[in-house]
Amino acid sequence: MIEFFKLYYEHLPAWWPQIVPAIGNTIGLTAGAYMLAVVLGLILAVGKTSKIGPFRWFCTGYIEVVRGIPSLAILFLLYFGLVPLGIVLDAFTAGFIGLGLSGSAYIAEVFRAGLEAVHKGQREAALAVGMTPFASFRYITLPQAIRVVLPPLLNMLIMLLKDSSICSLISTPELMLRAKDLASEYFLPMHVYLLIGVLYFALAFPLSLLAKMVQKRMSSSRRVTE
Amino acid sequence: MSDILLRIEDVIKSFDELEVLKGISLELKRGEKIAIIGPSGSGKSTLLRTINYLEIPTSGHIYLDGELVGEKQVEEKFVRTSEKMLARFRAQIGMVFQGFYLWPHLNAIENVAIGPQKVRGISKEKAFALAEEMLAKVHLDHKIKEYPERLSGGQQQRVAIARALAQEPKLMLFDEPTSALDPELVGEVLKVIHELADEGRSMVLVTHEIGFAREVADVVYFMDEGVIVEYGPPEQVFEKPRQTRTKAFLSQLFSH
Ligand SMILES: Nc1ncnc2c1ncn2[C@@H]1O[C@H](COP(=O)(O)OP(=O)(O)OP(=O)(O)O)[C@@H](O)[C@H]1O
Ligand SMILES: [Mg+2]
Numbered sequence: 085m086i087e088f089f090k091l092y093y094e095h096l097p098a099w100w101p102q103i104v105p106a107i108g109n110t111i112g113l114t115a116g117a118y119m120l121a122v123v124l125g126l127i128l129a130v131g132k133t134s135k136i137g138p139f140r141w142f143c144t145g146y147i148e149v150v151r152g153i154p155s156l157a158i159l160f161l162l163y164f165g166l167v168p169l170g171i172v173l174d175a176f177t178a179g180f181i182g183l184g185l186s187g188s189a190y191i192a193e194v195f196r197a198g199l200e201a202v203h204k205g206q207r208e209a210a211l212a213v214g215m216t217p218f219a220s221f222r223y224i225t226l227p228q229a230i231r232v233v234l235p236p237l238l239n240m241l242i243m244l245l246k247d248s249s250i251c252s253l254i255s256t257p258e259l260m261l262r263a264k265d266l267a268s269e270y271f272l273p274m275h276v277y278l279l280i281g282v283l284y285f286a287l288a289f290p291l292s293l294l295a296k297m298v299q300k301r302m303s304s305s306r307r308v309t310e
Numbered sequence: 311m312s313d314i315l316l317r318i319e320d321v322i323k324s325f326d327e328l329e330v331l332k333g334i335s336l337e338l339k340r341g342e343k344i345a346i347i348g349p350s351g352s353g354k355s356t357l358l359r360t361i362n363y364l365e366i367p368t369s370g371h372i373y374l375d376g377e378l379v380g381e382k383q384v385e386e387k388f389v390r391t392s393e394k395m396l397a398r399f400r401a402q403i404g405m406v407f408q409g410f411y412l413w414p415h416l417n418a419i420e421n422v423a424i425g426p427q428k429v430r431g432i433s434k435e436k437a438f439a440l441a442e443e444m445l446a447k448v449h450l451d452h453k454i455k456e457y458p459e460r461l462s463g464g465q466q467q468r469v470a471i472a473r474a475l476a477q478e479p480k481l482m483l484f485d486e487p488t489s490a491l492d493p494e495l496v497g498e499v500l501k502v503i504h505e506l507a508d509e510g511r512s513m514v515l516v517t518h519e520i521g522f523a524r525e526v527a528d529v530v531y532f533m534d535e536g537v538i539v540e541y542g543p544p545e546q547v548f549e550k551p552r553q554t555r556t557k558a559f560l561s562q563l564f565s566h
Contacts, residue, residue: 208364209411209470213425213477214401216393223428227415 091275099266099276106262107283113180113258114245120184121244122237125191130221132196143192150189156250158182163254179251179258187244194240198233199225231302238295242288249284259283312376315340315512316361316481321370323356330356332536333370338481338514343507345523345544346516348533349559354516355408357533358485361514362403363396374399375480401429404474408486410466412458412473418445419454422473429477437476444472448502464495468502475506482506482513489518520563524548532556 131143150158159182162173173181202225210220252261259280267276316338323331330353338344346354359365361372363380371388372379379399381388412421422441426432432440445454448468458466467487474482484503488496500522507513507526517523523530524544531541532551540553551557 203411205407205409205411206413209405209407209413209473211364211397212362212400212403212405212407213473214397214429215425216397219397219428223424224413228413231415 091272095270095272095275102262102266103259103283106257106259109176109257110245110248110259111287113176113183113248113251113256114241116180117183117187117248118241118244120180121187121191124184124188126195128188128192129195129199132192147189147192150186153186155183155186155247156253158186159251159254175251175254175256178254179248179256183244183248183251187240191237191240194233194236195229198229201232202228234302235295235299238291238298242291242295245288245291246284313340314338315375317373318361319371319373321357321360321367321372323360323365324368330536331360334538336531336538338512341510341512342528343512343526344514344529344531345527346514346531346533347518347520347523352533353536354533355485358483358514358516361483362400362405374402397429401477402480404477404479404482406467406470406474406482406484406487408489410463410470410490412466412469414458417455417457418450418461418469421458421469422476425473426476440476441472444475445469447475448472462495463491464498467491467499471502480512482511484513484515484517486516486518520548532559534559
């Protein structure tokens with residue numbers, strides 16, 4: 085047992101300076117992908133109920149198709165598959181776009197459920213006071229939907245944080261890639277991957293606590309419908 | 311300016327196969343109060359909702375203060391206006407729903423103030439001052455910071471009335487404003503509507519409260535199966551109805 089920790093004691097000073105920037109990259113990758121996924125997801129959710137046919141079909145199709153494709157396939161497509169077309173993305177860009185695109189299809193469904201949870205009378209009351217459809221969405225429907233979707237949206241962030249590790253397969257310089265390199269360089273896979281696991285957990289756990297807190301507050305505070 | 315505030319011209323409304331309004335025409339003079347009565351499913355709510363284009367008539371036209379609502383005339387044809395223009399019309403018509411539909415994420419004063427702020431672009435201070443005034447009108451000056459879920463049904467409906475009043479509307483529409491309320495809360499809401507009527511406001515009131523309709527309405531319309539069966543001053547419609555359908559409806563209502 086002592087032996088086990090002694091190895092960390094020996095190697096951590098060398099590993100740590102390599103791990104820290106990788107943590108930064110994982111956070112950056114996750115944050116970028118998440119923002120993309122949330123913005124796209126909201127647009128897709130609105131588009132899915134749009135009155136404009138082609139827009140609705142596109143959004144519905146996108147959600148269905150993307151949900152059926154492994155994120156890894158999307159990453160490979162972006163990173164390797166576009167090269168013959170002369171589009172060369174660096175591994176970080178391909179990573180965050182790929183994760184964002186695949187995440188957006190799930191987040192769209194979360195938003196759609198949230199928007200549907202808002203009673204239709206809410207919107208009509210907004211239209212009746214003279215708000216435009218956009219204003220009624222912006223000031224009345226969306227704020228209420230956000231209360232519903234916040235907990236699942238936070239859970240999606242946790243999923244995305246963990247999923248960002250697959251970007252190591254297109255050599256995005258994030259935490260998992262660094263782990264793989266260190267593990268093979270030092271022949272200490274157990275030590276390295278345990279450490280990395282703890283680090284992912286340390287990033288995810290506060291988010292998970294936050295999600296629980298928000299969930300509790302949302303369910304105890306103002307009800308959303310009517 | 312003509313003294314006709316609202317004109318409904320041969321409005322037909324169908325939902326798919328179902329024709330709910332079968333050619334309704336009606337006029338309301340400035341300051342006049344109309345009550346609409348009729349059995350459930352006769353199309354009263356639908357008629358009210360077509361007035362501010364929450365439902366788009368299948369055919370027929372609505373005029374508010376001489377102007378076409380939701381449409382414009384290009385040469386001989388009627389075409390739909392933009393959502394922006396439509397919103398401008400809706401802002402002139404206050405609507406009170408059976409289910410209140412207060413916005414639960416906003417407190418009472420915010421519920422009333424947000425319309426003036428976002429629709430008319432009034433400053434926040436002015437909108438809140440206006441909202442406070444309107445809440446005082448519905449006797450809720452002591453509840454301005456409460457969220458809807460902490461208000462009784464009667465109080466919620468009064469906030470909803472204040473919200474409509476803050477539009478400074480030319481016309482008020484009430485769709486069975488007391489039907490969702492416990493009996494003991496009906497009075498406070500009717501009292502407020504009565505006060506508004508006494509101010510000389512123009513209103514269309516759909517109600518099952520015959521006694522109240524009789525007190526405030528200038529004209530009573532009886533609707534059944536999407537048509538106006540008869541109309542006239544309350545004394546006439548309630549006491550000497552001409553149509554058998556009206557008689558049947560009233561006797562059924564009073565037998566309860
Ligand atoms: N959006 C809609 N789609 C399809 N049918 C509808 C819709 N809205 C109303 N209807 C139908 O139109 C008819 C008239 O409904 P409406 O709500 O106008 O009646 P009402 O006179 O207000 O009845 P109540 O006294 O119960 O409120 C009903 O048969 C109803 O089912
Ligand atoms: Mg109705």
